[in-house]
Amino acid sequence: MNFFDILETKLMPVMSKVGTQRHIMAIRDGVVATIPLTVIGGLSLIIANPPFSKTATGFGKLWLDFATANKVALSMPFNMTMALMSIFAVLAMGYSLANSYKMNPLNGSILSLMTYLLMSAQTVNVDKLGRLMPTKYLDGQGIFTAILAFIVAIEVTRFLKKKNITIKMPDGVPPAIANSFDALVPAFILVLIVYPITLVVQNVAGVPVPQMIMNLFKPLIAAVDSPFGIAFVALLAQLLWAVGIHGSSVVGAIANPFKESNLAANAAAQAAGEAMPYVFTPAFWSFFIVIGGSGATLGLLFLLFRSRSSHLKGIGRVALIPGLFNINEPIIFGMPMIFNPTLFIPFVFSQVICSVIAYYATVLGFVGRAFATVPWTTPAPLGALIGTADWRAAVLVLILAAISTVIYYPFFKVYERTLIKQEEADAAEASAVAAD
Amino acid sequence: MTKILLVCAAGMSTSYLVEKMKKAAAARNLDVTIEAHATPEFSEIYKNWDVILLGPQVRFQKAGWTPLAESAGIPLDVINPMDYGTMNGEKVLDFALKLIASKK
Numbered sequence: 001m002n003f004f005d006i007l008e009t010k011l012m013p014v015m016s017k018v019g020t021q022r023h024i025m026a027i028r029d030g031v032v033a034t035i036p037l038t039v040i041g042g043l044s045l046i047i048a049n050p051p052f053s054k055t056a057t058g059f060g061k062l063w064l065d066f067a068t069a070n071k072v073a074l075s076m077p078f079n080m081t082m083a084l085m086s087i088f089a090v091l092a093m094g095y096s097l098a099n100s101y102k103m104n105p106l107n108g109s110i111l112s113l114m115t116y117l118l119m120s121a122q123t124v125n126v127d128k129l130g131r132l133m134p135t136k137y138l139d140g141q142g143i144f145t146a147i148l149a150f151i152v153a154i155e156v157t158r159f160l161k162k163k164n165i166t167i168k169m170p171d172g173v174p175p176a177i178a179n180s181f182d183a184l185v186p187a188f189i190l191v192l193i194v195y196p197i198t199l200v201v202q203n204v205a206g207v208p209v210p211q212m213i214m215n216l217f218k219p220l221i222a223a224v225d226s227p228f229g230i231a232f233v234a235l236l237a238q239l240l241w242a243v244g245i246h247g248s249s250v251v252g253a254i255a256n257p258f259k260e261s262n263l264a265a266n267a268a269a270q271a272a273g274e275a276m277p278y279v280f281t282p283a284f285w286s287f288f289i290v291i292g293g294s295g296a297t298l299g300l301l302f303l304l305f306r307s308r309s310s311h312l313k314g315i316g317r318v319a320l321i322p323g324l325f326n327i328n329e330p331i332i333f334g335m336p337m338i339f340n341p342t343l344f345i346p347f348v349f350s351q352v353i354c355s356v357i358a359y360y361a362t363v364l365g366f367v368g369r370a371f372a373t374v375p376w377t378t379p380a381p382l383g384a385l386i387g388t389a390d391w392r393a394a395v396l397v398l399i400l401a402a403i404s405t406v407i408y409y410p411f412f413k414v415y416e417r418t419l420i421k422q423e424e425a426d427a428a429e430a431s432a433v434a435a436d
Numbered sequence: 437m438t439k440i441l442l443v444c445a446a447g448m449s450t451s452y453l454v455e456k457m458k459k460a461a462a463a464r465n466l467d468v469t470i471e472a473h474a475t476p477e478f479s480e481i482y483k484n485w486d487v488i489l490l491g492p493q494v495r496f497q498k499a500g501w502t503p504l505a506e507s508a509g510i511p512l513d514v515i516n517p518m519d520y521g522t523m524n525g526e527k528v529l530d531f532a533l534k535l536i537a538s539k540k
Contacts, residue, residue: 012496015496016496016497016499016500019494019496019497020496020497020500025476028476029476032476096476099479099480100479241493244492244493244495244517245493245495245496246444246445246491246493246494248445249445249446249475249494250496314522315521315522318522318523322449322452327448327449327452329444329449329452329491329493329520329521330449330452330521330522330523331521332493332521333492333493333517333518333520333521333522334518334520334521334522334523335521336517336518336521338517377448
């Protein structure tokens with residue numbers, strides 16, 4: 001059994017489990033569903049906080065003055081989207097899990113949100129303004145609480161349904177009306193379970209539930225937001241890709257809540273004019289690690305395009321356009337990278353090396369930290385620029401792409417030579433056949 | 437009208453293949469609908485197709501999805517990795533048509 005067989009036979013069953021596990025998939029769906037809102041929120045934040053210092057002149061000064069004068073209004077789209085991200089995520093996660101159990105997804109969403117709000121956003125009375133709901137724990141930092149909430153909400157509902165604890169409607173009641181009562185018993189039971197526990201936890205721990213959960217997760221968040229943590233995620237995703245399994249989607253399902261929580265903390269800090277705490281964000285992953293696609297293959301496009309092997313040149317042609325948008329399946333399956341012992345080392349390790357360099361470039365202050373989300377299909381230098389609002393991030397992307405190309409180069413040459421030999425042998429054989 | 441569904445993680449790389457397959461089908465004067473979708477959408481959309489093809493990178497979904505597709509009478513298989521990598525619309529279209537024919 002060779003190395004790739006071991007990877008595949010050991011990893012495939014685990015990946016099938018993770019990649020099809022309904023709670024993990026619901027978390028993934030929830031995070032994916034909020035992407036449009038985090039993109040809008042990030043843009044609003046950039047507009048409200050121009051990347052210019054007070055000494056800027058011309059356009060920079062105009063923008064800065066405008067933003068300073070209208071900060072509250074310009075920040076509102078951020079406050080209504082990204083700063084409430086976990087509300088949207090819990091709706092989507094509850095929907096997805098309920099759907100996977102073939103339960104009413106709308107009720108799943110509503111019960112999940114109710115449970116989450118009960119845990120996280122107890123209102124306070126403010127004179128004249130009436131009841132206000134604090135939003136402090138409703139942004140991405142509340143994502144771990146949101147995950148707990150939707151799982152509790154859906155599983156309790158499912159349990160009640162399984163035990164047939166429902167309000168029976170007489171025959172002839174339209175399904176829509178019967179459905180609305182479907183949620184009543186679980187809602188009641190969830191309040192009875194969740195609310196007293198929340199009150200007890202608050203009084204014993206002295207902090208709100210989401211704060212306590214965040215405190216519990218803090219060591220894990222710190223471990224993930226370290227060079228080892230980031231490199232480990234980059235490595236694991238790539239080991240999967242080496243046997244042709246969508247590594248980033250499987251590993252990402254687990255890593256995404258961490259990235260989103262970090263992003264929310266950075267965005268909140270940026271909005272408050274404070275130093276951003278975290279390095280590992282969705283933009284960091286998309287534009288500093290998987291540059292041009294998994295395996296950091298952006299620079300490799302150039303080598304392919306210029307290759308003397310007709311196969312590699314052909315792949316270069318197919319791969320060029322998608323590759324600029326970080327889609328590199330043509331390279332992964334066409335070159336191919338998968339099950340390829342010659343290219344295994346650069347394919348797996350170039351993005352790991354990029355991740356470590358980018359980590360230190362960020363913590364040493366050479367590039368800004370990301371606080372905005374950009375769709376991962378944005379060309380990497382542009383995505384990095386928007387995500388961090390720092391032009392130096394775009395330069396770092398180009399440097400990383402160059403470094404990964406240098407890492408690929410010797411292995412690429414060896415592989416290319418084998419292919420050229422093969423192609424020449426094939427051509428010679430073909431002409432020999434033709435001559436016969 | 438032949439309806440072909442392609443599924444990958446985000447529905448992105450399959451969408452490139454869809455374009456190539458459409459070209460191949462147009463050249464043969466075939467009446468087809470081909471769409472690319474992301475894995476999270478699968479459970480909601482899988483029923484209304486003649487054949488379902490998975491990108492090789494999500495082949496770990498095959499075991500879980502085959503029973504669903506079978507109960508709907510739809511053949512489901514994984515696209516050959518090399519055809520996928522070279523975005524070979526012709527071959528993947530052939531593969532899809534062959535799967536449909538084998539079911540009938």
